[in-house]
Amino acid sequence: MKFVIVLVALFAVAFANDVEIVRLDSEVGPESFQYGFETSDGTSADAKGVLKNVGTDEEAISVQGAYKFVGDDGVTYEVKYVADENGFQPQGAHLPVAPEA
Numbered sequence: 001m002k003f004v005i006v007l008v009a010l011f012a013v014a015f016a017n018d019v020e021i022v023r024l025d026s027e028v029g030p031e032s033f034q035y036g037f038e039t040s041d042g043t044s045a046d047a048k049g050v051l052k053n054v055g056t057d058e059e060a061i062s063v064q065g066a067y068k069f070v071g072d073d074g075v076t077y078e079v080k081y082v083a084d085e086n087g088f089q090p091q092g093a094h095l096p097v098a099p100e101a
Contacts, residue, residue, distance in 0.1 A: 019043075042076060043069045052084075060085040 019041045026035035034048035047065030052058075061084070068078040079092040 041070065043067075058085075 019039045021037060021039055023036065023038040023044075025037075027033065028035075031051040031054060032049060034046075036044070036046040038044040045065065045067035047063055049061050049063035052060050052062050063083040064081070065083075066078065066080040068076055070076050075094075077092065077094055079090050079095070081088060081090040083089070
C-alpha cells in the first residue's frame with residue numbers, strides 16, 4: 001500500500017512541474033521487492049529489499065538503494081544507502097562522515 005502511495009505522489013509531483021517519467025519499473029513479491037524510476041529532470045532512485053530470517057524472531061528487511069537529484073544550486077546529489085536491522089546508513093559525497101570510534 002505504501003508503495004502505491006509513493007508512486008501516486010511521484011506522478012503528482014512530475015505532472016505539477018512538467019517533469020516526465022522516463023523510466024519506471026517495479027517487482028514486488030512476498031519476501032522481496034525492487035523498484036526504480038527516473039524523471040526527465042535528472043531525478044532517479046533504485047532500491048531492492050529482501051526479507052531475511054523469514055519466520056524467526058530475527059526476521060528483518062534489508063534494503064539497498066540509491067537516489068539522486070539536481071539541487072537548486074545545479075549540483076547533482078547522490079545518496080547510496082543500506083537500511084537494515086542496523087538502521088539507515090546513507091553515504092554521499094555531500095554528507096558528513098561520523099568520526100571513527
